[in-house]
Amino acid sequence: MRPAECTSTPLTDEEEQRFRAVLFSELGNKVADQGWARFPAYTPEDRRRLVAVAHRLTAYWGQQVFVEAEDQTRVRLCLAGYEALPEASPGSRP
Template sequence: MTRELYNLRPLPAADAPTPLTDEEERRVQAVLFNELGNAIADQGWARFPAYTPEDRRRLVAVAHRLSAHWGRPVSVEAEDPTRMRLFLPGCAG
Protein backbone atom coordinates (compact mmCIF):
# COMPACT_ATOMS: atom_id res chain seq x y z
CA MET A 1 0.00 0.00 0.00
CA THR A 2 1.39 3.41 -1.01
CA ARG A 3 0.63 6.53 1.00
CA GLU A 4 0.61 10.03 -0.42
CA LEU A 5 2.27 12.53 1.87
CA TYR A 6 1.35 16.16 1.35
CA ASN A 7 2.54 19.40 2.93
CA LEU A 8 5.79 17.96 4.20
CA ARG A 9 8.86 20.08 4.69
CA PRO A 10 12.37 18.68 4.91
CA LEU A 11 13.74 18.65 8.42
CA PRO A 12 16.77 20.82 9.14
CA ALA A 13 19.98 19.38 10.51
CA ALA A 14 19.81 18.19 14.11
CA ASP A 15 21.41 21.37 15.47
CA ALA A 16 19.52 23.84 13.26
CA PRO A 17 16.24 25.49 14.32
CA THR A 18 13.05 24.49 12.57
CA PRO A 19 12.18 27.17 9.99
CA LEU A 20 8.92 29.02 10.38
CA THR A 21 6.21 28.90 7.76
CA ASP A 22 5.30 32.19 6.06
CA GLU A 23 2.19 32.50 8.26
CA GLU A 24 4.18 31.82 11.45
CA GLU A 25 6.78 34.38 10.40
CA ARG A 26 4.07 37.03 9.84
CA ARG A 27 2.59 36.31 13.27
CA VAL A 28 5.96 36.52 15.01
CA GLN A 29 6.76 39.80 13.21
CA ALA A 30 3.36 41.24 14.19
CA VAL A 31 3.82 40.33 17.86
CA LEU A 32 7.36 41.73 17.94
CA PHE A 33 6.20 44.91 16.16
CA ASN A 34 3.47 45.49 18.77
CA GLU A 35 5.34 44.44 21.91
CA LEU A 36 8.69 46.03 21.11
CA GLY A 37 7.00 49.08 19.61
CA ASN A 38 5.04 49.63 22.83
CA ALA A 39 8.16 49.21 24.96
CA ILE A 40 10.18 51.60 22.79
CA ALA A 41 7.34 54.15 22.79
CA ASP A 42 7.16 53.97 26.62
CA GLN A 43 10.85 54.10 27.52
CA GLY A 44 12.77 54.80 24.31
CA TRP A 45 14.39 51.35 24.12
CA ALA A 46 13.74 47.62 24.40
CA ARG A 47 15.88 44.49 24.77
CA PHE A 48 15.02 41.13 23.28
CA PRO A 49 16.83 37.79 23.12
CA ALA A 50 18.36 36.80 19.79
CA TYR A 51 20.00 33.39 19.92
CA THR A 52 20.23 32.70 16.19
CA PRO A 53 21.09 34.73 13.10
CA GLU A 54 17.43 34.36 12.10
CA ASP A 55 16.35 35.98 15.39
CA ARG A 56 18.72 38.88 14.78
CA ARG A 57 17.53 39.30 11.20
CA ARG A 58 13.92 39.34 12.43
CA LEU A 59 14.66 42.07 15.02
CA VAL A 60 16.43 44.23 12.42
CA ALA A 61 13.39 43.86 10.15
CA VAL A 62 11.09 44.90 13.01
CA ALA A 63 13.27 47.97 13.68
CA HIS A 64 13.01 48.96 10.00
CA ARG A 65 9.22 48.53 10.09
CA LEU A 66 8.97 50.64 13.26
CA SER A 67 11.14 53.33 11.65
CA ALA A 68 8.85 53.45 8.62
CA HIS A 69 5.73 53.43 10.80
CA TRP A 70 6.88 56.25 13.11
CA GLY A 71 8.81 58.27 10.55
CA ARG A 72 11.89 58.37 12.78
CA PRO A 73 14.83 55.99 12.99
CA VAL A 74 14.88 53.01 15.34
CA SER A 75 18.42 51.74 15.83
CA VAL A 76 19.50 48.19 16.59
CA GLU A 77 22.66 46.99 18.30
CA ALA A 78 23.86 43.67 19.65
CA GLU A 79 24.51 43.94 23.38
CA ASP A 80 26.04 40.46 23.56
CA PRO A 81 25.85 37.25 21.49
CA THR A 82 22.35 36.48 22.80
CA ARG A 83 20.62 39.86 23.12
CA MET A 84 19.71 42.80 20.87
CA ARG A 85 18.70 46.31 21.86
CA LEU A 86 16.30 48.42 19.79
CA PHE A 87 16.23 52.12 20.64
CA LEU A 88 15.42 55.62 19.52
CA PRO A 89 18.66 57.55 18.98
CA GLY A 90 19.15 60.07 21.75
CA CYS A 91 17.17 58.11 24.35
CA ALA A 92 19.09 56.88 27.37
CA GLY A 93 18.71 53.33 28.51
Protein backbone atom coordinates (compact mmCIF):
# COMPACT_ATOMS: atom_id res chain seq x y z
CA MET A 1 0.00 0.00 0.00
CA ARG A 2 1.37 3.40 -0.92
CA PRO A 3 1.33 6.21 1.69
CA ALA A 4 -0.57 8.56 -0.64
CA GLU A 5 -3.39 6.02 -0.88
CA CYS A 6 -3.72 5.66 2.91
CA THR A 7 -4.77 9.19 3.65
CA SER A 8 -6.90 11.73 1.91
CA THR A 9 -7.32 15.36 2.72
CA PRO A 10 -10.95 16.49 2.77
CA LEU A 11 -11.89 19.03 0.15
CA THR A 12 -12.59 22.59 1.17
CA ASP A 13 -16.16 23.80 0.66
CA GLU A 14 -15.09 25.66 -2.49
CA GLU A 15 -13.22 22.62 -3.87
CA GLU A 16 -16.23 20.41 -3.12
CA GLN A 17 -18.58 22.79 -4.96
CA ARG A 18 -16.26 22.92 -7.98
CA PHE A 19 -15.86 19.13 -8.03
CA ARG A 20 -19.63 18.59 -7.85
CA ALA A 21 -20.11 21.13 -10.66
CA VAL A 22 -17.65 19.20 -12.84
CA LEU A 23 -19.38 15.90 -12.03
CA PHE A 24 -22.78 17.48 -12.77
CA SER A 25 -21.55 18.62 -16.17
CA GLU A 26 -19.48 15.58 -17.19
CA LEU A 27 -21.77 12.86 -15.85
CA GLY A 28 -24.86 14.80 -16.92
CA ASN A 29 -23.56 14.97 -20.50
CA LYS A 30 -22.79 11.26 -20.51
CA VAL A 31 -26.18 10.30 -19.04
CA ALA A 32 -27.90 12.58 -21.57
CA ASP A 33 -25.95 10.96 -24.44
CA GLN A 34 -26.24 7.26 -23.53
CA GLY A 35 -28.78 7.03 -20.71
CA TRP A 36 -26.24 6.09 -18.04
CA ALA A 37 -22.76 6.86 -16.69
CA ARG A 38 -20.37 4.96 -14.43
CA PHE A 39 -18.02 6.62 -11.96
CA PRO A 40 -15.62 5.33 -9.28
CA ALA A 41 -16.78 5.62 -5.67
CA TYR A 42 -14.15 4.35 -3.27
CA THR A 43 -15.40 6.04 -0.10
CA PRO A 44 -18.75 6.78 1.52
CA GLU A 45 -18.12 10.46 0.70
CA ASP A 46 -17.66 9.59 -2.99
CA ARG A 47 -21.01 7.78 -2.94
CA ARG A 48 -22.77 10.66 -1.14
CA ARG A 49 -21.33 13.08 -3.69
CA LEU A 50 -22.66 11.02 -6.62
CA VAL A 51 -26.09 10.71 -5.00
CA ALA A 52 -26.16 14.51 -4.61
CA VAL A 53 -25.19 14.93 -8.28
CA ALA A 54 -27.98 12.53 -9.32
CA HIS A 55 -30.48 14.57 -7.26
CA ARG A 56 -29.30 17.78 -8.93
CA LEU A 57 -29.64 16.20 -12.37
CA THR A 58 -33.14 14.98 -11.47
CA ALA A 59 -34.16 18.49 -10.41
CA TYR A 60 -32.52 20.08 -13.46
CA TRP A 61 -34.07 17.73 -16.02
CA GLY A 62 -37.35 17.00 -14.23
CA GLN A 63 -36.65 13.32 -14.90
CA GLN A 64 -35.49 10.80 -12.30
CA VAL A 65 -31.79 9.92 -12.36
CA PHE A 66 -31.26 6.66 -10.48
CA VAL A 67 -28.11 5.76 -8.54
CA GLU A 68 -26.97 2.13 -8.41
CA ALA A 69 -23.92 0.64 -6.71
CA GLU A 70 -22.36 -1.73 -9.25
CA ASP A 71 -19.85 -3.03 -6.75
CA GLN A 72 -17.80 -1.69 -3.82
CA THR A 73 -15.89 0.75 -6.03
CA ARG A 74 -18.30 1.87 -8.78
CA VAL A 75 -21.61 3.71 -8.95
CA ARG A 76 -23.89 4.04 -11.94
CA LEU A 77 -26.21 6.96 -12.64
CA CYS A 78 -28.98 6.17 -15.10
CA LEU A 79 -32.31 7.25 -16.48
CA ALA A 80 -35.42 5.06 -16.30
CA GLY A 81 -35.11 2.18 -18.74
CA TYR A 82 -31.31 2.02 -18.38
CA GLU A 83 -31.23 0.47 -14.89
CA ALA A 84 -29.89 -2.88 -16.10
CA LEU A 85 -26.77 -2.65 -18.21
CA PRO A 86 -26.91 -5.06 -21.16
CA GLU A 87 -24.18 -7.70 -21.24
CA ALA A 88 -23.42 -7.00 -24.91
CA SER A 89 -23.59 -3.75 -26.77
CA PRO A 90 -26.50 -3.24 -29.19
CA GLY A 91 -25.85 -4.80 -32.56
CA SER A 92 -23.24 -7.24 -31.29
CA ARG A 93 -23.67 -10.96 -31.77
CA PRO A 94 -23.97 -13.37 -28.84
